[in-house]
Amino acid sequence: MNKKFLWKIGGEAGFGIMTVGLNFSKIAAHSGYHIFDYTEYPSLIRGGHNTYEVLVSPDIVGASKKTIDLLVCLNKDTFELDKERLARDSMVIYDGDEFAPEGNYQLISLPLRAILKEEEAKEIMLNNIALGASLALMDWDLKYLEEIFIEAFSKKGNDIVEVNKKVARRGFDYIKKNYSELIVKDFPIRQAETKVVLTGNESFSLGSIAADCGLYCAYPMTPASSVQTVLANYAEKTGMVVRHSEDEIAVINTAIGSSWAGVRSAVGTSGGGFALMVEGISLAGMLETPLVIFLSQRPAPATGMPTWTEQGDLLFAVNAGHGDFPKIVLAPGDVQEMFELTVKAFDLADIYQTPVIVLSDKFLSESHQSLDLQKISDFSKNYKPNRGKIVAQVQGQTYQRYQVTDDGISPMLIPGAKGIFYQSNSYEHLENGYTTEAADERIKQADKRNRKLETYLKKDFQKPEIYGDFNKSEIVFISWGSNKGPILEAMKELENASLIHFTHVYPLDQGILIPFFPEGKRYILVENNQTGQFGRLLRGETGIEIKEKLLKYDGRSFWPEEIIKYVKPRRI
Amino acid sequence: MGFDPSSVFLTFDIGCSSNMGDFLNGYALHGLHGRAIPTAIGMKLANHKMPVIAVMGDGGCYGEGGNHLLHACRGNHDITVLVFDNGVYGLTTGQVAPTAKKGFKSKSTPAGVIETPINPLSLTISQGATFVAQGFAGNQSQLAELIGKGIAHKGFSLINILQPCVSFNPTRSFDYYKEKTYLLPESYNAGDFRKALDEVEESVLQEKFPLGVIYETEKPVFTDGLIQLADKTLVDKSPITHLESILQDFK
Numbered sequence: 001m002n003k004k005f006l007w008k009i010g011g012e013a014g015f016g017i018m019t020v021g022l023n024f025s026k027i028a029a030h031s032g033y034h035i036f037d038y039t040e041y042p043s044l045i046r047g048g049h050n051t052y053e054v055l056v057s058p059d060i061v062g063a064s065k066k067t068i069d070l071l072v073c074l075n076k077d078t079f080e081l082d083k084e085r086l087a088r089d090s091m092v093i094y095d096g097d098e099f100a101p102e103g104n105y106q107l108i109s110l111p112l113r114a115i116l117k118e119e120e121a122k123e124i125m126l127n128n129i130a131l132g133a134s135l136a137l138m139d140w141d142l143k144y145l146e147e148i149f150i151e152a153f154s155k156k157g158n159d160i161v162e163v164n165k166k167v168a169r170r171g172f173d174y175i176k177k178n179y180s181e182l183i184v185k186d187f188p189i190r191q192a193e194t195k196v197v198l199t200g201n202e203s204f205s206l207g208s209i210a211a212d213c214g215l216y217c218a219y220p221m222t223p224a225s226s227v228q229t230v231l232a233n234y235a236e237k238t239g240m241v242v243r244h245s246e247d248e249i250a251v252i253n254t255a256i257g258s259s260w261a262g263v264r265s266a267v268g269t270s271g272g273g274f275a276l277m278v279e280g281i282s283l284a285g286m287l288e289t290p291l292v293i294f295l296s297q298r299p300a301p302a303t304g305m306p307t308w309t310e311q312g313d314l315l316f317a318v319n320a321g322h323g324d325f326p327k328i329v330l331a332p333g334d335v336q337e338m339f340e341l342t343v344k345a346f347d348l349a350d351i352y353q354t355p356v357i358v359l360s361d362k363f364l365s366e367s368h369q370s371l372d373l374q375k376i377s378d379f380s381k382n383y384k385p386n387r388g389k390i391v392a393q394v395q396g397q398t399y400q401r402y403q404v405t406d407d408g409i410s411p412m413l414i415p416g417a418k419g420i421f422y423q424s425n426s427y428e429h430l431e432n433g434y435t436t437e438a439a440d441e442r443i444k445q446a447d448k449r450n451r452k453l454e455t456y457l458k459k460d461f462q463k464p465e466i467y468g469d470f471n472k473s474e475i476v477f478i479s480w481g482s483n484k485g486p487i488l489e490a491m492k493e494l495e496n497a498s499l500i501h502f503t504h505v506y507p508l509d510q511g512i513l514i515p516f517f518p519e520g521k522r523y524i525l526v527e528n529n530q531t532g533q534f535g536r537l538l539r540g541e542t543g544i545e546i547k548e549k550l551l552k553y554d555g556r557s558f559w560p561e562e563i564i565k566y567v568k569p570r571r572i
Numbered sequence: 573m574g575f576d577p578s579s580v581f582l583t584f585d586i587g588c589s590s591n592m593g594d595f596l597n598g599y600a601l602h603g604l605h606g607r608a609i610p611t612a613i614g615m616k617l618a619n620h621k622m623p624v625i626a627v628m629g630d631g632g633c634y635g636e637g638g639n640h641l642l643h644a645c646r647g648n649h650d651i652t653v654l655v656f657d658n659g660v661y662g663l664t665t666g667q668v669a670p671t672a673k674k675g676f677k678s679k680s681t682p683a684g685v686i687e688t689p690i691n692p693l694s695l696t697i698s699q700g701a702t703f704v705a706q707g708f709a710g711n712q713s714q715l716a717e718l719i720g721k722g723i724a725h726k727g728f729s730l731i732n733i734l735q736p737c738v739s740f741n742p743t744r745s746f747d748y749y750k751e752k753t754y755l756l757p758e759s760y761n762a763g764d765f766r767k768a769l770d771e772v773e774e775s776v777l778q779e780k781f782p783l784g785v786i787y788e789t790e791k792p793v794f795t796d797g798l799i800q801l802a803d804k805t806l807v808d809k810s811p812i813t814h815l816e817s818i819l820q821d822f823k
Binding site: 026029030194195196197198202206209210212214215217234236237238239240241243245247249250251253254255256257258260261265279280283287373376377380381385414415416417418420421422423424425426427433434435 | 799
């Protein structure tokens with residue numbers, strides 16, 4: 001049985017490609033399957049070419065694959081751009097009145113525009129004819145799609161719901177009548193746990209809600225913007241304040257102000273906006289104010305390629321901010337990890353009273369994965385925020401904000417408690433918060449701040465996760481963040497490989513990590529950037545050097561096939 | 573006003589003005605140059621029942637943080653901004669400030685500054701500030717009264733405080749301000765937007781500085797627009813329990 005099925009749709013921007021793709025993902029999840037989806041679109045609001053691909057599998061999947069099993073061409077460009085990804089058995093849906101694809105594929109001529117005309121439907125509904133046809137080919141039904149239509153369009157009137165249903169039904173019936181021999185039999189509708197279909201950004205958003213974040217402040221920047229949109233949509237329900245400030249400098253300073261006043265606060269951006277926030281990160285480090293920063297990377301420098309993916313900001317994130325101060329950087333590898341690490345980021349920010357950066361990239365931020373709904377729901381029900389030494393009251397009148405402690409963490413009194421006051425100070429300060437330039441006091445406070453990193457490495461650093469049988473493996477991939485999915489998919493085709501997957505990417509500890517790298521294996525660093533930034537970080541922090549590198553920086557994530565191809569020829 | 577140091581949030585910018593952080597008791601955040609306004613907005617969002625005062629200089633407020641000032645005015649955030657305006661960067665030992673007179677010779681403009689000075693009063697009134705006043709360090713009783721009124725005002729209040737820098741700006745001496753300032757007459761109506769703009773339009777260029785409340789009006793403040801804050805402050809809000817129902821939307 002072919003365990004994976006890749007559906008892909010393409011068309012002009014403005015054809016509703018994103019909507020139809022997400023609906024396909026949701027229906028696949030509802031039919032009992034796991035999905036991974038991936039979109040490509042230019043940095044334009046109209047025109048240009050949009051695509052959406054959905055991988056369907058009975059198992060959890062973390063990346064797409066190269067060969068397309070069913071390609072839906074809403075225009076000729078789709079076929080031309082993707083024909084190199086078609087195999088002999090691949091099915092191609094196209095409108096025979098528009099063009100005729102050449103090649104030895106399973107061609108399915110679907111009179112999209114003729115149906116549209118007969119039903120007097122708008123051009124935007126082409127995608128739903130194609131979706132109906134796709135569902136027929138998957139041997140699924142129209143029930144859930146019809147529920148989606150009711151949910152989406154009932155406010156616009158019953159007519160809209162009905163015409164959408166009608167055109168989807170036309171596509172569906174057309175396949176049943178004319179191409180029933182092509183219907184796929186490997187993915188029958190099956191019972192499975194209820195799933196949610198989330199992007200990395202949605203997962204960060206839900207994680208923030210679960211963690212009881214009170215303020216999210218941002219200035220829009222692709223590919224981080226949808227976090228703000230999701231959180232703003234739920235603001236009344238959650239009670240969160242979601243603020244769109246005038247610029248990223250205001251964003252971070254506003255979040256610092258609210259966090260200082262006791263509210264869990266987060267900001268989100270991409271590389272360029274993050275650059276503007278950097279002074280604020282240093283401020284949060286000095287004030288010892290908790291802060292969660294969501295950084296979704298895209299190819300840079302400068303404006304770069306706004307709607308594409310890269311892991312090029314790791315070292316920038318690690319080094320962001322003038323001076324030495326503690327900072328924690330987390331890099332989730334998939335949508336599930338995004339949820340868990342987002343919640344953890346809020347705890348760590350509070351426990352260590354310092355900035356915590358959650359690194360994503362366009363690939364993780366905007367790709368959907370299916371997750372077990374119950375698992376997330378249970379997690380959030382059982383979760384209690386760990387605010388460390390942040391307190392609402394203190395005993396006595398001798399409270400000192402920057403009290404020197406063994407673990408480096410001072411009790412933080414939420415401002416407003418009666419009978420007490422203090423200054424959190426951007427200048428170097430005494431234990432009581434007043435400005436100082438004394439050499440010994442400087443050393444005391446600098447050392448105190450830095451001890452937080454030692455405490456973190458002892459108590460909260462999570463070792464990298466090993467996937468595959470490490471002892472038996474000849475090849476060991478070393479990677480971080482969103483490469484996890486493509487590498488794990490590649491490993492399904494490689495018998496002798498394992499993966500060391502880092503999520504807690506900074507700080508790193510030599511003593512903890514050296515045992516992960518015994519002699520005698522072929523270690524390959526896999527990164528979605530030009531210079532192997534994690535490799536440089538690992539070497540700098542621990543002395544461990546990974547010489548062999550597989551790097552990609554064309555704006556696209558890794559294909560599992562690329563990883564396999566890289567490894568295999570060299571084994572012969 | 574019945575405040576004690578526990579009942580006020582203060583945020584200090586960077587500059588001589590803002591070194592007040594070490595002298596004024598209160599719950600204080602001494603932050604970055606130019607950023608006291610967004611910090612104050614964050615404090616107010618977190619706990620909108622606390623008075624929030626930002627202490628800044630003319631460089632931080634009108635130069636480095638100018639963008640924040642514009643947007644704080646139009647948001648009518650309920651914070652009070654005290655700007656210590658002496659026309660010079662004192663802490664860095666004498667470079668030109670955005671409020672300096674055209675032609676002012678400073679360490680950074682030895683041939684004289686080319687730009688004309690900013691007009692903080694017309695700027696903030698026109699951008700939606702709901703309380704704009706000007707005081708003078710040489711008239712302390714009036715200044716104290718203006719600060720009190722600014723804090724009591726519900727909405728964005730800015731008090732521009734004229735003062736000499738005896739070390740680095742000889743052109744703005746105590747006598748200079750004595751000569752160039754005037755008290756607004758009893759008959760002046762601070763509720764008249766047009767009149768207020770007329771009163772201050774030429775004041776900077778002509779070096780005639782009115783003292784008093786220039787403009788005052790009532791408008792809903794930013795947090796009034798946040799239904800989330802209708803019952804409780806953000807810092808006191810109950811934990812979120814809605815994830816289950818939100819998850820249903822992602823099925």
